[in-house]
Amino acid sequence: MIRKLAEGLVDLIFDWGYFGIFLLMTVESSFIPFPSEIVLVPAGYLASKGEMSISLIMASALGGSMIGAFINYYLALTLGRKILRKYGKYFFINENALEKMDGFFEKHGHISTFTGRLIPGIRQLISIPAGLSRMNLVSFSAYTALGAGLWALILVMLGYFIGENQELINNYLKQIIIVILITLVLLIYWYYKIQKRKKV
Numbered sequence: 001m002i003r004k005l006a007e008g009l010v011d012l013i014f015d016w017g018y019f020g021i022f023l024l025m026t027v028e029s030s031f032i033p034f035p036s037e038i039v040l041v042p043a044g045y046l047a048s049k050g051e052m053s054i055s056l057i058m059a060s061a062l063g064g065s066m067i068g069a070f071i072n073y074y075l076a077l078t079l080g081r082k083i084l085r086k087y088g089k090y091f092f093i094n095e096n097a098l099e100k101m102d103g104f105f106e107k108h109g110h111i112s113t114f115t116g117r118l119i120p121g122i123r124q125l126i127s128i129p130a131g132l133s134r135m136n137l138v139s140f141s142a143y144t145a146l147g148a149g150l151w152a153l154i155l156v157m158l159g160y161f162i163g164e165n166q167e168l169i170n171n172y173l174k175q176i177i178i179v180i181l182i183t184l185v186l187l188i189y190w191y192y193k194i195q196k197r198k199k200v
Contacts, residue, residue: 016056021060022061023064024110025064026065029069030069031124032124038150040152040159043057044156044161058149061156071125072124073127075128075131076132080132101132108195109133112128115184115188117144117146123147123151154176173189
């Protein structure tokens with residue numbers, strides 16, 4: 001039901017063109033769960049028909065993704081610690097846990113932000129711990145843009161080359177997500193080995 005409502009909203013927003021894509025991707029990248037594939041795959045299909053520009057789709061998608069990520073980042077930065085200090089005990093989060101998170105993001109925030117943006121279910125939320133730990137804004141922006149841009153490009157190209165075949169799109173999307181997850185596991189393992197060598 002939620003998906004049908006979302007698809008109806010996409011049809012409405014697409015009447016607004018690139019600005020509609022920007023708005024939907026802002027929503028998708030903030031704390032409101034919204035499937036980006038129902039925005040960018042159809043946009044890619046329209047690009048294959050010559051009705052939209054891939055470069056403008058990507059600019060709109062990336063711009064929206066960054067705005068949504070900044071919303072999460074700044075909400076966590078300005079309000080997160082106040083809320084956690086007051087209610088964190090109910091979720092077993094104390095000051096010591098926050099200090100550990102700060103240390104982790106100081107050392108590994110870049111790889112966490114990049115990989116997090118490519119994992120469904122986590123991609124919208126990775127900005128929150130980054131904001132809580134006061135991650136460097138330049139690094140946060142760069143690695144968020146890299147991850148969000150790569151994810152958007154995959155979805156747009158899926159729509160561009162496969163078109164309206166929803167069943168085929170779903171099959172390919174599942175395979176792509178599996179490949180991405182395997183690649184990220186290998187990337188994280190490689191990163192871990194490098195960090196371990198540095199400590200020796």
